[in-house]
Amino acid sequence: MEKPAEPILSVKDLHVRFRTLDGEVHAVKGINLHVNAGETVAIVGESGSGKSQTMMAAMKLLASNGEATGSVDYRGRNLLALTKSELNAVRGRKITMIFQEPMTSLDPLYTIGNQLMEPIRRHRRLSAAEARKEALRLLELVKIPDPERRMRSYPYEMSGGQRQRVMIAMALANNPDILIADEPTTALDVTVQAQILELLAELQRTLGMAIVFITHDLGIVRRFADRVYVMRYGEIVEEGSTEALFSAPKEAYTKMLLAAEPTGRKAPPPDTAPILLDGRNVEVVFRIGGGLLAGPPLLLRAVDCISLALRKGQTIGIVGESGSGKSTLGRALLRLLPSEGAIRFDTHDISKADREQMRPLRREMQLVFQDPFGSLSPRMTIGQVITEGLLVHEPGLSAKERDRRAVEALNEVGLDPAMRNRYAHEFSGGQRQRIAIARAMILKPKVVVLDEPTSALDRSVQKQIVDLLRKLQADHELSYLFISHDLAVVRAMADYIIVMKQGKIVEEGPTEEIFDNPREVYTQTLMAAAIDVTRFRVA
Incomplete structure (x- = not known):
């Protein structure tokens, strides 16, 4: 594709600073970058490198304690100098952004259809009927199944991957000049990830839009980007064409990023290890819609008669496409969630246990959520977030002892304890995920359900978190249910695999057996898609 000589977007001497209780944080330090019409530019780097804050500053979407200086020129206009009304004529129409956490970007009180139609009607002045038709087309475009029904759905009724696809549809609603994609495939399984990336490439060719790709997945970068900027500690340490940067990286930091990959294999526990969590014929059925005039509700069988037994010290990996029922x-x-079937935890039958009966067991059964930002209170410091569970389960601890435990937990997950007085919005997506892990581990649980715990992390930090989780497991004989679409991480973490599709188990067995010799066509498709998406990754 012919590239114009003049860039469509030019960032010059951009600085981003945040005022915090610990003083000023200089997140972006005088960087320069440009984007030409129709090209894909990737910004890569570890969590906290400033890559997301760079584009948030360009869109004037920084938190209230943030400030950006320098210039961000779009077609000759400095976005940083525009008034709010002038900026709104550009933002959401000419330049759109897909955010990293879709659940926090979608309004829980409005249907998907209403939220899709709003930007279409606002910027394109279409009638309600025309906007609805366009919204349906967009849902079909991003491979949302049964788009007519999903127009009436609320965000909480959709999986993480489906919500991310809705966000992509909203970003494409007004045929933008520039699409800023901040980890757009983070929540997607490998098969849908490949589809979405191909879709973005096709739309780019059709519409001629530029894409700014913020990501930690270097396999995706090598496959789709024209040029790459590598960031570290708020500065650009290396830049160049994708081919040149991957074939001959100059900086040691870039070489480290290219080589990072979770490694090692998890040994299974002995057959004599006690079973800590045992589910028999577990079913979860959601009733959607219905009423006096609407007729009988639609029954969605999200989990369909599943049995599993998790032993002490074991990690069971649960994989499958978005909407397969893994998280449910x-x-x-x-x-x-309410369910049918028998569930035992340790020596307790919890099949019908209510909230009060479960309360004393909660500290031993922890969950790390898929969306760390949505699960962290914006009104509490990180130290308060991490120690909140201690107030419930160890009320006799002094404030000093709770603070000591917070310091220990932050050290364990690789975060500076001095940052415990900051708030969630001051951290990158990867840092927030580590905070969520610290919050779970501080209670010394027996069983932890890890729902996409590394999805928001760059590869180098993924490797660190995998090593950390394995160390914690070995030190404390923890048992994990590891839910993920990232098969490379699952292979490094799990000793047993369950493959789910449409609420059912289609295949299960020891990890090496499932990866090396999958029997079912669906499992073979998942493995092939993972190889396709990551085939450019440098090992």
């Missing part, structure tokens, strides 16, 4: 199964086993 994990929550049902923890009695966070």
Whole structure:
């Protein structure tokens, strides 16, 4: 594709600073970058490198304690100098952004259809009927099944991957010049990830839009980007064409990023290890819609007669496409959702346990959520977030002892304890995920359900978190249910695999057997898609 000489977006001497209780944080330090019409530019780097804050500053979407200086020129206009009304004519229409956490970007009180139609009607002045038709087309475009029904759905009724696809549809609603994609495939399983990336590439060719790709997945970068900027500690340490940067990286930091990959294999526990969590014929059925005039409700069988037994020290990996029921199964086993069937935890039958009966067991059964930002209170410091569970389960601890435990937990997950007086919005997505892990581990649980715990992390930090989780497991004989779409991480973490599709188990067995010799066509498809998406990754 012919590239114009003049860039469509030009960032010059951009600085981003945040005022915090610990003083000023200089998150972005005088960087320069540009984007040409129709090209894909990737910004990569570890969590906290400033890559997301760079584009948030460009869109004037920084938190209230943030400030950006420098210039961000879009077609000759400095976005940082525009008034709110002038900026709104550009933002959401000419430049759109897909955010990293879709659940926090979608309004829980409005249907998917209403939220899709709003930007279409606002910027394109279409009638309600025309906007609805366009919204349906967009849902079909991003492969949302049964789009007519999903127009009436609320965000909580959709899986993480489906919510991310809705966000992509909203971003494409007004045919933008520039699409800023901040980890757009983070919540997607490998098969849908490949589809979405191909879709973005096709739309780019059709519409001629530029894409700014913020990601930690270097396999995706090598496959789709024209040029790459590598960031570290708020600065650009290396830049160049994708081919040149991957074939001959100059900086040691870039070489480290290219080589990072979770490694090692998890040995299974002995057959004599006691069973800590046992589910038999577990079912979860959601009733959707219905009423006096609407007729009988639609029954969605999200988990369909599943049995599993998790032993002490074992990690069971649960894989499958978005909407397969992985997360629902994990929550049902923890009695966070109503279910049918028998569930035992340790020596307790919790099949019908209510909230009060479960309360004393909660510290031993922890959950790390898929969306760390949505699960962290914006009004509490990180130290308060991490120690909140101690107030409930160890009320006799002094404030000094709770603070000491917070310091220990933050050290364990690789975060500076000095940052415990900051708030969630001051951390990157990867840092927030580590905070969520610290919050779970501080209670010394026996069983932890990890729902996409590494999905928001760059590869180098994924490797660290995998090593950390394995060390914690070995030190404390923890048992994990590890829910993920990232098969490379699952292979490094799990000793047993369950493959789910449409609420059912289609295949299960020891990890090496499932990866090396999958029997079912669906499992073979998942493995092939993972190889396709990651085939450019440098090992």
